[in-house]
Each structure stands twice: as structure tokens, then as C-alpha cells.
Amino acid sequence: MTQACITIKKMTMAYGDFIIQRDLDFKINQGDIFVIMGGSGCGKSTLMMHLIGMIVPSKGDIYYGKENLWGSNASNQRLLLNKTGVLFQSGALLSSMTLGENIALPIAEHTELNKKNIQEIVDYKLSLVGLAGFSDFYPSEISGGMQKRAGLARAMALDPEILFFDEPSAGLDPISSKLLDDLILSLRDNLNATIVMVTHELASIFAIGSNSVFLDPESKTMIAEGDPKKLLKTSQDERVIKFLSRSKKK
Amino acid sequence: MSFYGNWTTGSFSSGVEELLLRLDNHPKIKKLTFSTKKLDDWDSFFMAQLILIMDFAKRKKITIDTKSLPKGIQGLLELAYSVPEREGARKQKKKTSWIELIGNSLLSAKVELKNLVTFLGDLIQSSFSLIKGTGRFRFVDLMTYIQDCGPASLPIVSLISFLVGLILAFVGALQLSLFGAQMYLADLVGLGMTREMGALMVGIIMAGRTGASYAAQIGTMNVNSEIDALKTMGFNPMEFLVMPRMLALILVMPLLCLYADFMGMLGGAAVAIGLFDISSTEYWTRTELAVQLKDVLVGLFKASIFGILIAYSGCIRGMQCGRSASAVGDAATSAVVTGIIFIVISDSLITILFNQLGI
Numbered sequence: 001m002t003q004a005c006i007t008i009k010k011m012t013m014a015y016g017d018f019i020i021q022r023d024l025d026f027k028i029n030q031g032d033i034f035v036i037m038g039g040s041g042c043g044k045s046t047l048m049m050h051l052i053g054m055i056v057p058s059k060g061d062i063y064y065g066k067e068n069l070w071g072s073n074a075s076n077q078r079l080l081l082n083k084t085g086v087l088f089q090s091g092a093l094l095s096s097m098t099l100g101e102n103i104a105l106p107i108a109e110h111t112e113l114n115k116k117n118i119q120e121i122v123d124y125k126l127s128l129v130g131l132a133g134f135s136d137f138y139p140s141e142i143s144g145g146m147q148k149r150a151g152l153a154r155a156m157a158l159d160p161e162i163l164f165f166d167e168p169s170a171g172l173d174p175i176s177s178k179l180l181d182d183l184i185l186s187l188r189d190n191l192n193a194t195i196v197m198v199t200h201e202l203a204s205i206f207a208i209g210s211n212s213v214f215l216d217p218e219s220k221t222m223i224a225e226g227d228p229k230k231l232l233k234t235s236q237d238e239r240v241i242k243f244l245s246r247s248k249k250k
Numbered sequence: 251m252s253f254y255g256n257w258t259t260g261s262f263s264s265g266v267e268e269l270l271l272r273l274d275n276h277p278k279i280k281k282l283t284f285s286t287k288k289l290d291d292w293d294s295f296f297m298a299q300l301i302l303i304m305d306f307a308k309r310k311k312i313t314i315d316t317k318s319l320p321k322g323i324q325g326l327l328e329l330a331y332s333v334p335e336r337e338g339a340r341k342q343k344k345k346t347s348w349i350e351l352i353g354n355s356l357l358s359a360k361v362e363l364k365n366l367v368t369f370l371g372d373l374i375q376s377s378f379s380l381i382k383g384t385g386r387f388r389f390v391d392l393m394t395y396i397q398d399c400g401p402a403s404l405p406i407v408s409l410i411s412f413l414v415g416l417i418l419a420f421v422g423a424l425q426l427s428l429f430g431a432q433m434y435l436a437d438l439v440g441l442g443m444t445r446e447m448g449a450l451m452v453g454i455i456m457a458g459r460t461g462a463s464y465a466a467q468i469g470t471m472n473v474n475s476e477i478d479a480l481k482t483m484g485f486n487p488m489e490f491l492v493m494p495r496m497l498a499l500i501l502v503m504p505l506l507c508l509y510a511d512f513m514g515m516l517g518g519a520a521v522a523i524g525l526f527d528i529s530s531t532e533y534w535t536r537t538e539l540a541v542q543l544k545d546v547l548v549g550l551f552k553a554s555i556f557g558i559l560i561a562y563s564g565c566i567r568g569m570q571c572g573r574s575a576s577a578v579g580d581a582a583t584s585a586v587v588t589g590i591i592f593i594v595i596s597d598s599l600i601t602i603l604f605n606q607l608g609i
Contacts, residue, residue: 052482078484085482092479094471096391106483109386154479 004065005030005162005194006051011060013046020046023221024060026213028162033188033195033208035228038215039243044198045089045166047215051196052164053081082110085160089167091151093139099126100135103154110158125153129183145176149183156187163187165197169204177201181208202246206232214240251303252285257296266299270306282307283315286323297326304331369566373496376488385489395498399460400505406455411443411510414451415517418442423526432526436536439518444545448511450597452503453556457589461564464495465585468568469578477569487569496561503557504550511549548609552600556593563588 006028013020020043028034036044049055051062053069062069064080072080093102103122107113113121119135126132129149139147148168155163168184169177181204188195199205205212205228212231214224216239224231224240232244273279282303289296300323307314316324346354379385422438468491471477477487515537522528567585571577 049478054478054481081482082484086479088475088479090474092475094476094479095474105485109484151479154483 003030004028004063005032006196007063008051009061009063011050011057011062013043013050013055014058019220021215021220021222022059024213026222026225028194028196029211030194031188031192032211033184033197035205035209035212036196036198036215037200037205037212037228037243039200039217042215042217044200044215048164048166048196048198052084052086053077082158083161084164085155085158085162086164087148087151087155087166087168089170091139091144091147093147093151093154095139098136098138099131099142099150099153102139102150103157106154106157121157125156126150128156129153130179145172148172148180152180152183156191159191160193162194162196165195165199167199167201168197169199169201174203177204184208200243202244205244214243251282252287253289253296255288256290257292257299259293259295266302270303273306274310279310279312281313281315284318286319292323297323297330300327301330365570366566369562369569372488373492373562376486376493379489380493385493386485387490387494392494392498395495396502398463399456399498400502403456403459403506404509406459407452407506407510408513410451410455411448411513412517414447415439415443415514416521417517418447418514419518419521423521427526432522432528433532433536435518435522435526435528436533437540439522440515440537440541441545443511443514443518444541444549446549446597446601448514449507449549449552449556450593452506452510452553453560453593453597454590456499456503456506456556457560457563457593458586460499461560461585461589462582464561464564465567465571465581466578468492468565469571469581472568472571473573473575473578492561492565492569495565496558499557499561500554503553507549507553508546511546544609548604552597555596555600559592559596560589563592
């Protein structure tokens with residue numbers, strides 16, 4: 001069960017000469033709900049962009065299982081990345097297409113299914129996120145929370161082994177945010193997926209996070225890792241405790 | 251230090267600065283206390299003045315006793331001083347010398363050139379995969395773009411090319427009538443429109459209309475992370491977004507150009523028949539004699555090239571777009587500017603080339 005799913009080795013992220021984070025070294029295990037946390041501007045989203053192969057690390061490596069993401073050729077990299085699904089902060093649905101077309105897009109691209117079968121899968125995915133019947137709506141016709149859920153349906157379209165979430169609960173009311181947490185938990189349990197999420201929503205972090213890494217913008221590196229609940233109890237680092245307990249107390 | 255009366259925004263000038271100047275001349279002052287018993291009303295104006303005094307005191311190492319201030323003011327002061335100003339956070343305003351300016355613009359021109367060439371390379375690669383049949387985009391997208399830049403732009407193309415034909419005829423007629431050669435009006439308008447003005451006007455219209463819209467569409471997709479999402483799903487944005495747009499323009503531009511040629515001749519005819527007493531049969535016969543298929547083809551060739559350039563400049567500006575609302579506006583503007591520059595330059599080159607080749 002504790003097989004490493006993604007391994008990050010001595011990675012440095014930088015824009016040109018400007019270093020964002022250095023010496024990142026951690027593992028994301030199969031079945032984890034892995035939280036990337038830290039204050040605003042510390043490079044959480046940038047780290048996620050690195051993990052999904054959108055940005056090349058300026059130093060160090062990312063391994064998917066035993067394969068180096070940037071050590072192989074483009075088609076092999078594509079195969080590795082096909083195991084992933086990504087939900088962007090805004091949902092990032094293509095605004096010129098209906099929800100159904102959005103979800104059908106990756107399915108049509110990566111499988112040989114016919115139209116009817118694709119539509120069946122689309123309907124099923126939409127019903128998983130509580131949007132059954134919304135197939136013909138355009139993203140602009142539904143609310144922000146619904147867009148996010150539709151984005152999740154699209155991220156799940158190809159039954160990915162690893163799901164990435166960029167601030168899933170940002171901009172959602174507490175109830176929708178709780179529902180999304182529950183959804184993430186049940187996805188992990190029922191699809192046996194690994195979840196990686198960028199968030200600073202404490203409620204979510206403690207409710208569902210099982211492993212984490214804490215990025216610090218001042219020292220530009222990770223200063224803690226592990227189960228966030230245990231971190232709160234055992235961490236000696238003031239910055240981590242301050243973040244996790246929302247207080248200024250030492 | 252005692253405060254009297256109303257200290258609210260816009261009530262009066264405080265005189266605090268003069269007071270501080272005067273305090274500056276009394277180095278013996280070691281402590282400041284405030285009295286606000288007669289202070290009636292206060293808002294951010296008062297706070298700003300108070301902070302001015304506090305900062306002054308800090309610089310002069312004067313102790314300040316804030317305990318006599320009302321609770322609300324004390325709380326606000328504490329809040330204002332709770333997070334110290336980050337060093338270097340204030341942006342330095344510095345003057346750049348003109349040499350530096352020239353250097354900077356040269357450096358950015360180099361980057362810009364590199365971007366243009368990289369984009370061109372990607373574009374050529376995508377064209378190859380399209381020809382090989384591995385390039386992927388949605389057919390319905392191509393149809394939408396064709397509809398959008400073809401039939402939907404007919405009204406503006408009609409108007410502009412009709413009027414350009416009319417202007418050509420007017421300007422030409424005045425000169426030709428000096429020699430009594432109004433008969434050649436049809437030749438002038440016909441050749442002018444088919445070889446040059448038809449393609450050029452359609453190019454400029456489409457750069458403003460379609461080029462800008464491409465840049466804005468793709469730019470907004472960039473702002474919404476839609477392009478990132480496409481990439482994570484394994485799509486090449488070059489094939490998926492740029493190719494159908496470019497194909498649409500390549501297909502539609504020659505047709506629009508042909509249409510513009512015809513409308514221009516119609517405009518010329520209106521002037522010739524209406525004002526210079528040339529009969530319509532005469533006009534069309536002269537046109538038929540003067541304009542050869544070759545001339546029309548030259549115009550259509552130019553139009554296709556312009557189509558590629560418009561799509562190229564629209565799409566590259568969209569893909570380069572930053573992640574804010576104003577960046578989308580800038581992208582659209584710069585798409586039009588780049589497009590028109592490309593059109594005019596390539597038009598000159600093609601014209602010179604054809605002239606040399608005798609086409």
C-alpha cells in the first residue's frame with residue numbers, strides 16, 4: 001500500500017535566476033491524500049505545475065513510479081502523464097464547449113470509443129459530481145462551484161491514478177467545500193486513486209489530508225512533511241504550528 | 251500636543267508639517283504626549299497626520315506616550331505598526347538614461363524575435379502533423395471559424411471595398427481627364443483592385459476584425475488556465491487552437507478578396523457611369539480587356555499570404571498573453587499592429603518580387 005507513486009528528488013524550482021523553492025525531497029505514496037501547503041506566494045501552485053509536467057524543474061528530478069518524468073522521450077512522458085487528471089483553480093473548462101463536450105474531449109482523444117459510449121461515460125462522470133443532466137450547459141451558464149465540479153468530472157474522465165487539485169475549495173461556501181472534501185475522500189477510497197492537492201484551507205487539510213509537505217517562502221524550501229494532524233502535535237517549528245493553528249502562539 | 255475640533259478629510263489643512271519643521275529646531279524635546287480632550291471628530295485624515303508625527307518622533311528618538319489617546323485611535327495605531335514595512339517593498343523610482351532605454355529595447359527586441367521564430371517553428375511542425383493526419387482539432391471548430399471570418403465579415407468588406415473602388419475611380423478620373431483619357435478609368439480600377447487594393451483592404455479589415463478576436467480568444471483562454479488544461483489532457487494547443495483558426499483564414503481570405511475585387515469594380519463603375527458619362531457596357535468591356543486572370547490570381551495569392559500572417563500574429567499574441575484583463579487588451583492591440591505591419595511589409599516584398607519576375 002505504501003508504494004511511492006511520485007518521488008521528488010532534490011528539486012529546485014526557479015524562474016530564470018529567481019529561485020522559488022530549492023532542495024525539495026519528498027514522496028507521495030499510493031493512496032495518499034497529499035497536501036501541498038504553505039502561505040500565499042510560497043510556490044505551491046508552481047510545485048503542482050512541475051508535478052504535472054507543465055514546467056521543467058531547473059534542478060533535480062521527478063519520478064512517476066520508477067520512471068523519470070523528464071528523463072524519457074516525449075511519448076513516454078505523455079504515457080506517464082496520461083495517468084493523471086488535473087483540476088485547476090477556476091475549473092478551466094473550455095468556455096466555447098458544453099460540459100459534455102469538455103468531458104468528452106480527453107476521452108475521444110485517448111480512447112477508441114464510439115460517440116454513444118463516450119456520451120454514456122460523460123453522463124456517468126457528470127452524475128458522479130452531482131451534475132447529472134447538465135451535459136448541454138455551457139460553463140458560463142452554471143455557478144462557480146458547479147464549474148469546479150464539472151472540472152473535476154473532466155479530470156476524472158480517463159480514470160486517472162493520480163488526481164491533482166489546485167485549491168479545490170477556494171471560492172466555495174463551507175457546505176460546498178465540505179461536499180467536495182467528501183467527494184475527494186470517496187474518490188480515493190472507491191477508485192483507489194492518489195490525490196495531490198494544493199490548499200491552505202485548514203478545515204480540508206485536517207479533515208482529509210493524510211500526508212503533506214510544507215513550503216516556506218522565507219527560507220525557500222520545505223520545512224515539514226508528514227500527516228498534518230501529527231504535524232500539529234509534534235512539530236517543533238514555530239512557522240508550521242502558526243500556520244496549522246491559525247494563531248501567533250508558540 | 252493638543253488637538254482641537256474636527257480632524258476629518260477635507261476639513262482644513264492641518265499645519266502638522268509646519269509644526270514638525272518647527273519641532274526640528276528644538277533638539278531638546280525628549281518626550282511627546284497628546285491631549286485629545288477637545289478633539290471632536292476624526293477619521294483617516296487624523297490618523298495619517300498622527301502617523302506623520304509618530305514617524306518623525308521615531309527618527310528623532312523622541313519618546314511618545316500614546317496612552318492618552320482614545321482607545322480606538324490606539325488600536326488603529328497598533329494595527330498600523332503591527333507588521334513592520336518590508337525592506338525594499340517600496341518600489342524605487344529611478345530615472346533611466348536614454349542609453350539604457352535603447353539597450354533595453356534592443357534586448358527585448360531580441361527576445362521578441364526569438365519568440366516569433368520559435369512560434370513559427372512550432373507552427374510548421376504542427377502543419378506537418380496536420381498534413382500527416384496526426385494533427386488533431388475539432389472539425390466543428392474549423393466550421394465555426396470559417397463562418398465567423400467569412401460570411402460574418404461580408405458587410406464590412408462590402409462597404410470598405412466599394413468605397414475604395416469609388417475613391418480609386420475619383421482620384422484616377424481627375425488625373426486621366428487632364429489627358430482626356432477617362433476611358434481608362436476601368437483599367438485603373440480593375441487592375442488596382444485585383445492586383446493590390448482588394449487583397450490589402452481585406453487583409454487590413456481581417457487583421458482588425460479576426461486577428462484581434464483570435465488574440466483575445468486565446469488570451470482569455472490563457473487567463474482562465476484553459477490552455478494549461480488542454481496541455482494536461484495531452485493536446486497540443488498549436489494543433490488544437492491555432493491550426494483551425496489559420497486554416498479558416500487561409501480558406502476564406504482568397505474568397506473574400508475575390509468578392510472585394512468585384513465590389514471595388516462596382517464602386518468604380520458607379521463613379522464612371524454616374525459622373526463621367528461612361529456607359530456601363532463600355533466600362534465592363536474595358537475591364538474585361540484590361541484585367542487578366544493573372545492579375546486576379548496575384549491578388550488571391552497575396553490574400554492567402556495575408557491570411558497566414560493575420561492568423562500568425564493573432565495567435566502568437568494570444569499565446570503570449572499575460573494573466574490579467576489588461577493583458578488581453580494589450581494582446582488584441584498588438585495582434586492588430588503586428589498583423590498590419592506584416593501585411594504591409596509582405597505586400598511590398600511580393601509586389602517588388604512580381605515586378606522583377608514580370609508577373
